[in-house]
Amino acid sequence: MNARKYLIAGNWKMNLNSAEGAELAAQVVSLFGQQTEVSVCVCPTFTALEAVSKVVNESNVQLGAQNMHFESSGAYTGEISPYMLRSLYCHFVILGHSERRAYFGETDAIINKKTRAALAASLTPIVCVGETIEERQAEKHMDVVRTQVQGSLAEIDAADLKKLVIAYEPVWAIGTGLTATPEQAQEMHAFIRSVLAGMANEDVAQSVRIQYGGSMKPSNAAELLAKPDIDGGLIGGAALEAKSFVELVRIAQQK
């Protein structure tokens, strides 16, 4: 048993408008708004952030965004700054999700700029890493994830590294119904801690929360969360329905 608190975060992706998001958030707040055993977070679209923020306000359910720009303001049409997220009381921001890497050309260098900007704005980054199926089949998954962790978290001091969250999300498991086995996930989480120890120190390696993401659902969560280096889940599909998301938080509470 480690001292790291589980973080169950729902990544709603490009789903749910403000009214729908507020309704789902209200159900989560009604059940988990007062508890403190597990960190619970919902990450709506930008346009639903304000409505959901009002619902989670003054509860223990935290708000996260799914992306941001690294500059604080300026001529960046269509972008959202860290300070705009802070002004809506966002606590977390997902950065470098594999969909951002694959469809929007985000590189480790860009993710690194965003991560540093988020920390400077007192947002907690959830930095996503993970290999494709081809990379795993070629047995390059460790190298790929090491490069992503080192690149995305470059030039961040130990005190700041301790504040952030990493999500290990094998690309082949996201939205596919395939899940990494608990052993595969544990192996990678322990490996990520060893990379963090090399970049900073053992204290950082043991402090950073590392979530698993990739088709996590009530039927597989207990086994994954039982692993010593898995500190929660970044949940896509199963976070869009109150029933399954609530069940996932309950499983984490029982651990």
Ligand code: PEP
């Ligand atoms: C995700 O998008 O971060 C994710 C893990 O999605 P899913 O749970 O649907 O695989």
